[in-house]
Amino acid sequence: MTVTVLYFAALRDAAGCASEQLATPADLSTLYAGLRARHGFSFEARSLRVAVDGEFRDWSHALADGAEVAFIPPVSGG
Amino acid sequence: MTVTVLYFAALRDAAGCASEQLATPADLSTLYAGLRARHGFSFEARSLRVAVDGEFRDWSHALADGAEVAFIPPVSGG
Amino acid sequence: MARFRLADAPFDIPPLRARLESPRAGAIAVFEGRVRDHHAGRQVAGLRYEAYAALAEKEGEAVLAEACARFAIEDAACVHRAGELAIGEMAVWVGVAAAHRDAAFDACRWIIDEVKARVPIWKHERYADDAGAPAAWLHPLDAPPAGT
């Protein structure tokens, strides 16, 4: 199964790219743990929210093939 | 002793004039009681504030000859 | 420059806001009171504000000076209309600039509440009811105000 992961703000700086396509397990927590190890993300998963296909979702949300995933670091608009 | 009394809003409607000059006792409460009886003002003195020469004052403020007195009914700006 | 002003005619907002801008002002809170088409269940056709002008300007300035002392704000200003107003016209404008939004909101709210409670300005409403209710001065001790 392949998903696209979008990176924003400090996660994008650490990843060195705005998005990447990955073969992935269906589990969002496992996906993030692997990306964190690879890119050296400082955020623990519990500091992040997660969005799938442009909607906020629980970490337990089941991924489908072709999904677009974004890990949302703490926001600072306003 | 003569003072000028200014009337606003419902007090002006009841007095039928915007101001009048009066010979007066030095006591604001006595002044208002007389005016209330004469003009039929509905407000009790404790519903009003009083200003003398363009400053809010206590009802115990001593009047000087030539003072300008205003009895201030409850306000409704905004 | 005076922070409080009585205006006998409609006034423009942009110059009021421009005055509040500064590099330290991260937050600007603004309140506008406008003439509604209804009040306390009656249909309002229009209204008139009368002020004891000299005292209103003095008391308005006092409210704004107290706000500047009481809250962590950079500046504040208020304009209140006098005279005849139609439905939808602006009756009062309050603007506050501050470094942070807490103080801006708190001061803005405090200023409009104090202006309504203390500044000698009176509202005279004309009604458009079928019942033909007579025009009336609003003196909130006889008839508790519904608030703007």
Next chain:
Amino acid sequence: MARFRLADAPFDIPPLRARLESPRAGAIAVFEGRVRDHHAGRQVAGLRYEAYAALAEKEGEAVLAEACARFAIEDAACVHRAGELAIGEMAVWVGVAAAHRDAAFDACRWIIDEVKARVPIWKHERYADDAGAPAAWLHPLDAPPAGT
């Protein structure tokens, strides 16, 4: 019409305010967040907002729809900048129209708080310190926000 909008360039306030005017709106409360020249003790030279645009617009609309359901208001709107901003530029504008001022103030405050907490927009600050502090993303869990 969308109540929430991301703007890539400076935007004008008068059309935003005009949309809020109605005969039933006796109270309009407005909040503007502007770029300050300092943050958390550092001198700020400028900043950039990045948004996850599709989700930010969806979440911003959700905040405003919730505000309309939660408070007795007539309408509300919010615009948030994205991209590069200089000191003094407006970062966010919130406006609320209501019959009465309580609801207008409460909803305006609630909306800016929710937008800051929920909408996926991130601030990247550049500093002008002698010490040459590096530019930084603000992610408020590492560094609690000082508020706008």
